[in-house]
Amino acid sequence: MNETSKILSNTCNQIFSDFVTPAVLEDAENGKWPQKLWVNLKENGLTSPFVGEESGMPSLTWQEVFTIFYHAGYYCVPIPLVENVIASWVLSQLDEVLPRGLITLPDGDEILKIHGSENNKKVSGSIKSVPWGSCATYLLAIGEYKNIKKFILLDISNSLKKTDVNIAGESRDTIELDNIVPESIFDIPEDIGDQVIKLLPDLAYSAKISGAIFSALDLSVDYVGTRVQFGRSLSKFQAIQQQLAILASEAAAAQTAAVNACKAVDNTDNLNDIELEIAVAKTRSGEAAGKAAAIAHQVHGAIGFTYEFKLNHLTRRLWSWRSEFGSESYWSARIGRMVMMNDVDCLWPNITSRI
Amino acid sequence: MRAFEFEACQLPLEAQTLRQEVRDFLSQSLGHYTISEKAKSWVGFDANFSAELGKKGWLGMTWPKPFGSGRSSLERYVVIEELLAFGAPVAAHWIAERQSGPLILRFGTEEQKNLYLPGISKGESFFCIGMSEPGSGSDLASIITHAAKHADGWLLNGRKVWTTYAHKSHFMIALVRTSKTTEDRHAGLSQFIIDLSLPGITIRPIRNMIGDEEFNEVTFDNLLVDDSMLIGKEGNGWQQVVAELAFERSGPDRFLSSYILFREIIRILQIDMSDSAVKTIGRLTAQLITLRNMSLSVAAKIDSGKQPNIEASLVKDLGVAFEQSIPELAHELVDCSPRKLHGTEYQKSLAYVQQACVSFSLRGGTTEILRGMVARGLGLR
Numbered sequence: 056m057n058e059t060s061k062i063l064s065n066t067c068n069q070i071f072s073d074f075v076t077p078a079v080l081e082d083a084e085n086g087k088w089p090q091k092l093w094v095n096l097k098e099n100g101l102t103s104p105f106v107g108e109e110s111g112m113p114s115l116t117w118q119e120v121f122t123i124f125y126h127a128g129y130y131c132v133p134i135p136l137v138e139n140v141i142a143s144w145v146l147s148q149l150d151e152v153l154p155r156g157l158i159t160l161p162d163g164d165e166i167l168k169i170h171g172s173e174n175n176k177k178v179s180g181s182i183k184s185v186p187w188g189s190c191a192t193y194l195l196a197i198g199e200y201k202n203i204k205k206f207i208l209l210d211i212s213n214s215l216k217k218t219d220v221n222i223a224g225e226s227r228d229t230i231e232l233d234n235i236v237p238e239s240i241f242d243i244p245e246d247i248g249d250q251v252i253k254l255l256p257d258l259a260y261s262a263k264i265s266g267a268i269f270s271a272l273d274l275s276v277d278y279v280g281t282r283v284q285f286g287r288s289l290s291k292f293q294a295i296q297q298q299l300a301i302l303a304s305e306a307a308a309a310q311t312a313a314v315n316a317c318k319a320v321d322n323t324d325n326l327n328d329i330e331l332e333i334a335v336a337k338t339r340s341g342e343a344a345g346k347a348a349a350i351a352h353q354v355h356g357a358i359g360f361t362y363e364f365k366l367n368h369l370t371r372r373l374w375s376w377r378s379e380f381g382s383e384s385y386w387s388a389r390i391g392r393m394v395m396m397n398d399v400d401c402l403w404p405n406i407t408s409r410i
Numbered sequence: 411m412r413a414f415e416f417e418a419c420q421l422p423l424e425a426q427t428l429r430q431e432v433r434d435f436l437s438q439s440l441g442h443y444t445i446s447e448k449a450k451s452w453v454g455f456d457a458n459f460s461a462e463l464g465k466k467g468w469l470g471m472t473w474p475k476p477f478g479s480g481r482s483s484l485e486r487y488v489v490i491e492e493l494l495a496f497g498a499p500v501a502a503h504w505i506a507e508r509q510s511g512p513l514i515l516r517f518g519t520e521e522q523k524n525l526y527l528p529g530i531s532k533g534e535s536f537f538c539i540g541m542s543e544p545g546s547g548s549d550l551a552s553i554i555t556h557a558a559k560h561a562d563g564w565l566l567n568g569r570k571v572w573t574t575y576a577h578k579s580h581f582m583i584a585l586v587r588t589s590k591t592t593e594d595r596h597a598g599l600s601q602f603i604i605d606l607s608l609p610g611i612t613i614r615p616i617r618n619m620i621g622d623e624e625f626n627e628v629t630f631d632n633l634l635v636d637d638s639m640l641i642g643k644e645g646n647g648w649q650q651v652v653a654e655l656a657f658e659r660s661g662p663d664r665f666l667s668s669y670i671l672f673r674e675i676i677r678i679l680q681i682d683m684s685d686s687a688v689k690t691i692g693r694l695t696a697q698l699i700t701l702r703n704m705s706l707s708v709a710a711k712i713d714s715g716k717q718p719n720i721e722a723s724l725v726k727d728l729g730v731a732f733e734q735s736i737p738e739l740a741h742e743l744v745d746c747s748p749r750k751l752h753g754t755e756y757q758k759s760l761a762y763v764q765q766a767c768v769s770f771s772l773r774g775g776t777t778e779i780l781r782g783m784v785a786r787g788l789g790l791r
């Protein structure tokens with residue numbers, strides 16, 4: 056970790072341990088927006104860390120921003136932080152001034168039809184799976200005008216919303232757009248591409264998954280150290296030790312996959328070129344998520360199955376996040392096709408040319 | 411403080427030029443090599459090939475001059491991953507270059523360095539590891555092979571087992587007991603370089619389940635060893651062995667052993683790409699790329715002078731699991747039986763890897779022992 060990442064890590068630890076309490080998590084699951092948390096993150100520049108000028112912080116690299124995403128996962132931060140960070144990054148790439156309110160992104164491949172005349176463009180339609188759609192002011196989505204894809208920024212504060220949640224109780228709302236006039240419509244630069252609002256959240260979710268796995272590991276290590284059965288702490292049983300070593304290896308794999316995808320974003324001039332790294336991150340961290348959640352629950356026994364004990368907040372997120380913004384099924388098929396459509400003798404040269 | 415950390419590693423630019431040189435060399439010198447020969451990965455033994463690598467300056471390349479060329483461990487990494495991904499026969503020099511040389515460099519006397527390192531980096535002198543004994547596998551500290559002080563040096567008696575390529579090596583680095591068992595089982599152990607041509611040594615190959623003779627039983631019967639053959643400090647053997655094992659746990663040899671078979675499976679699956687095959691290959695490719703990044707991260711740490719022992723254990727645990735899943739993958743996706751003698755190159759490769767892979771999670775420390783080390787790192791024991 057470089058100095059910036061260490062500072063970020065400290066800041067995140069401080070804010071999240073203060074403001075993401077069990078009560079806040081439970082309230083969030085009941086639909087209450089954690090305003091204090093949001094305000095604090097904003098004041099510390101963590102909601103748009105790529106946009107230096109605003110907070111006086113230097114603009115960060117993706118490898119540094121990994122630290123923020125990681126901690127968002129570690130603490131189960133119940134707001135669309137990564138969505139806002141990524142939307143801000145996209146807007147900053149377009150040299151747009153950031154709007155003040157919360158911006159979110161849809162999870163899905165829906166393309167909104169832009170209709171109307173050249174100087175009276177409007178958007179109608181329904182868009183599903185919008186993280187915290189009911190709390191956000193803006194939505195950054197992909198629209199289509201005369202068969203050309205565009206970024207569109209929509210003010211959704213007055214739109215009709217249907218609330219839904221993932222298994223972690225995180226808001227995944229449907230938004231009904233009824234002749235909304237977009238705030239802005241942008242051409243999609245070639246080096247960013249219309250996949251960006253899938254690729255980057257996918258990367259960020261991998262980072263969150265790795266944080267949540269490390270959190271489940273730490274929780275498990277603590278728990279087996281204190282719980283006593285047969286006259287000794289569970290940590291002294293070899294079966295438990297071996298399971299936690301496996302959990303550690305999955306944590307390590309998830310983190311490595313996510314960090315390396317961040318490095319790839321830092322190093323590329325064109326996001327379309329690094330789909331492989333991002334697909335690897337989500338596929339590998341998703342696999343780790345399933346294995347890690349199972350082990351963490353097994354070593355916790357019944358207490359882990361209660362709502363009150365905090366493990367479930369992590370594991371329900373792991374199960375949710377692994378399938379959001381592209382599941383392992385989706386991404387492993389993409390990787391598989393990239394490999395199999397090519398001469399197999401190029402597989403190794405391809406892997407090694409990407410570092 | 412976290413027990414382990416994996417950071418992204420950036421390979422130096424020079425590494426890409428070096429990589430191309432290695433590739434060109436391999437396709438020239440091993441163009442005739444068959445797929446099933448390549449599938450043996452780092453178990454293939456070819457002394458001539460090792461000598462050629464030595465001439466290229468690719469053995470001991472991280473060692474300081476005059477023993478090596480003082481290059482970074484990341485550059486060495488590039489060389490060895492290219493050798494393994496190609497399936498080159500590296501076994502002759504493998505242990506000497508990976509383990510024995512670095513050990514001598516770190517703990518040996520100037521005289522020992524001058525005597526042994528040049529032969530290793532020329533790819534001419536081969537080493538084997540004498541750790542395991544009939545009664546001591548995972549519990550290495552329980553070894554009983556003994557060296558007694560003698561007027562002319564040390565008198566060795568005892569037996570080593572599973573000693574890979576002892577019958578084709580010039581030297582062994584043996585871990586032996588130099589003082590009577592004490593309270594501390596780890597005390598009183600020492601390491602010696604043993605010239606395998608001396609009288610008093612019997613080397614008996616042990617046929618493995620594949621039918622090959624690779625590992626051996628090595629018996630010492632009143633073997634007289636000169637004082638100058640002791641490496642490092644008398645009684646410091648355990649610490650030295652622990653350091654030595656860390657060299658062998660996180661390299662590309664821990665996840666590329668089945669790479670050739672993996673590639674050939676894909677070649678067959680390309681004929682009619684089913685959706686499930688595509689996804690499975692995607693998932694395994696994600697594992698492979700991630701393992702490589704983990705392994706590179708450990709190499710970068712070693713390069714910066716750290717001792718990432720826990721990280722190395724994690725890489726080996728996941729790496730051998732990946733290697734062992736490849737023959738399983740073959741059965742799941744390809745309708746084709748392995749054949750030992752006259753099958754296709756694919757059938758012969760599968761026949762080999764199917765059998766060899768059970769040893770991957772044993773050699774270099776078993777998975778259970780590695781997980782125990784990770785658990786200790788986590789503070790559980």
Ligand SMILES: Cc1cc2nc3c(=O)[nH]c(=O)nc-3n(C[C@H](O)[C@H](O)[C@H](O)COP(=O)(O)OP(=O)(O)OC[C@H]3O[C@@H](n4cnc5c(N)ncnc54)[C@H](O)[C@@H]3O)c2cc1C
Pocket residue numbers: 538539540541542543546547548549571572573574575625769772773774775776777778779
């Ligand atoms: C192909 C091959 C090449 C080898 N080459 C060499 C060589 O060159 N030099 C050399 O010195 N050795 C070599 N070995 C030996 C290797 O290091 C040992 O096989 C290994 O250390 C395990 O010892 P063992 O086989 O006696 O198994 P054991 O230690 O008897 O273990 C048997 C099983 O019990 C498990 N077990 C043992 N102790 C514990 C414990 N405390 N907790 C939980 N489970 C436990 C093990 O994990 C394993 O699953 C080689 C082995 C193989 C297979």
